[in-house]
Amino acid sequence: MNNNSGDNKKGRFEKEALTHIDSLYNLSLYLTKNSDDAKDLVQETYYKAYKFFHQFQKGTSIKAWLFKILKNTFINLYRKRIREPEIIDYEKVESFIGLIKNNNFDFARLEEDNLLNKFLSDDVVSALSQLPDDFKIVILLSDVEGLSYKEIADIMECPIGTVRSRLSRARKMLQKILLNYALKQGIIKGKEK
Amino acid sequence: MNCMKCQENITPYIDNELDGKTKREFTFHLDICEKCSSFYKSEYLLKSFVQKRLKKISAPDDLKESVKESIRSDFSYKKNLIFKKKIIPFIRPLIAYAAAAVLVVFFATYLMSKPWQQKEVDLSKILLPDDFTYVSKSENKIALTGTVVCVCCEMEKSSAHTACIKFGHTYGLKTDNGILWTIIKNDEGMKVIDHSNLIGTRVKITGWFFFKSDYIDLEKLELTSLTQSDSEILSMNK
Numbered sequence: 001m002n003n004n005s006g007d008n009k010k011g012r013f014e015k016e017a018l019t020h021i022d023s024l025y026n027l028s029l030y031l032t033k034n035s036d037d038a039k040d041l042v043q044e045t046y047y048k049a050y051k052f053f054h055q056f057q058k059g060t061s062i063k064a065w066l067f068k069i070l071k072n073t074f075i076n077l078y079r080k081r082i083r084e085p086e087i088i089d090y091e092k093v094e095s096f097i098g099l100i101k102n103n104n105f106d107f108a109r110l111e112e113d114n115l116l117n118k119f120l121s122d123d124v125v126s127a128l129s130q131l132p133d134d135f136k137i138v139i140l141l142s143d144v145e146g147l148s149y150k151e152i153a154d155i156m157e158c159p160i161g162t163v164r165s166r167l168s169r170a171r172k173m174l175q176k177i178l179l180n181y182a183l184k185q186g187i188i189k190g191k192e193k
Numbered sequence: 194m195n196c197m198k199c200q201e202n203i204t205p206y207i208d209n210e211l212d213g214k215t216k217r218e219f220t221f222h223l224d225i226c227e228k229c230s231s232f233y234k235s236e237y238l239l240k241s242f243v244q245k246r247l248k249k250i251s252a253p254d255d256l257k258e259s260v261k262e263s264i265r266s267d268f269s270y271k272k273n274l275i276f277k278k279k280i281i282p283f284i285r286p287l288i289a290y291a292a293a294a295v296l297v298v299f300f301a302t303y304l305m306s307k308p309w310q311q312k313e314v315d316l317s318k319i320l321l322p323d324d325f326t327y328v329s330k331s332e333n334k335i336a337l338t339g340t341v342v343c344v345c346c347e348m349e350k351s352s353a354h355t356a357c358i359k360f361g362h363t364y365g366l367k368t369d370n371g372i373l374w375t376i377i378k379n380d381e382g383m384k385v386i387d388h389s390n391l392i393g394t395r396v397k398i399t400g401w402f403f404f405k406s407d408y409i410d411l412e413k414l415e416l417t418s419l420t421q422s423d424s425e426i427l428s429m430n431k
Contacts, residue, residue: 014264021260025252039256046260047268107238108231116242124246142208143243149210168204168236175239 013053020063024070027140031074045070064151118187127177135170142167194222199229207237336399339368341391344375366398374409381411
């Protein structure tokens with residue numbers, strides 16, 4: 001490789017890949033749960049992306065490609081040594097569903113009662129952090145990054161149908177966690193049967 | 194479109210992933226079905242709520258800078274870039290110097306305590322009965338009178354007596370001030386240990402006393418009040 005094409009690669013990579021650093025860091029932070037590991041993960045992602053930049057297919061989304069590298073790097077590097085994230089105690093959540101169902105609590109009802117603004121941003125962050133990794137990733141990629149199902153399927157290396165069902169389940173879980181929280185905090189009150 | 198099919202389509206409709214035909218069928222069903230319509234509204238509200246509330250956290254400037262630097266240098270010093278390990282090269286020599294200094298100090302203190310000289314034990318600090326006599330001061334060799342006892346039984350540990358019957362007594366000397374000494378099981382010590390009927394007998398013991406651990410390395414045992422059976426034992430031992 002001559003000097004000229006090397007500089008060319010650097011320039012192209014910096015221009016195309018570096019613009020997505022905020023998105024990568026954001027996802028990285030949700031996955032690793034601490035800023036040092038998140039920084040390391042982003043560094044490692046850029047290192048691999050740079051090394052295999054020639055394999056990137058022009059015309060496809062570089063953002064999706066970077067996310068895929070980040071996800072795989074995370075699985076290889078961190079999942080092994082970090083304890084699996086706390087998985088929601090579904091039984092606990094289930095016990096609340098009865099109450100929620102009884103009183104017809106859902107986000108539509110909260111909206112009507114003008115209660116959605118009672119949640120803090122931190123509540124949403126902590127609710128999302130409680131989801132299993134795969135569910136966390138689809139929510140972030142779809143709702144925060146605005147990627148299409150096809151792009152997400154490509155990143156997660158799963159069928160589009162799986163993306164749809166994971167998103168659907170992830171949103172249901174998030175809603176339950178948030179309603180559960182709202183009940184505990186007294187934002188909504190469970191009525192007697 | 195029935196309710197089941199409609200509910201499957203809620204998520205992709207919200208994410209704008211349905212084709213035109215399915216989309217029309219979906220909205221048509223929502224118009225006539227209150228239940229599906231409320232499910233749709235909840236999920237739609239949740240998505241927009243998450244989008245509104247989940248603020249994207251930007252990458253810190255130091256990360257941006259270091260990635261930019263790495264690209265410009267072709268990731269040639271990649272290893273130094275790992276954030277967590279970055280501090281180590283600075284700290285490592287510091288830790289080494291500190292460790293060396295601590296070692297030197299410890300060694301100096303150790304030398305100053307003159308370990309080659311046998312330490313004399315300050316017996317005034319140790320609870321000993323009044324009648325002890327030194328045989329050899331430098332070796333902590335003394336003579337004491339007391340009663341032969343089973344240390345376990347004396348300490349009245351729960352189930353000690355049962356254990357003693359099963360595994361045998363732990364022979365020791367109880368001095369008049371109540372201190373219990375355990376007798377080390379060596380050749381001399383075994384002379385006491387082998388004769389269970391010595392328990393309760395008053396004896397004078399000469400030996401090396403280990404004050405910290407309350408052990409006696411027995412040299413000589415003398416009976417102070419001889420009973421008939423004691424005399425027999427002594428004559429047997431001789």
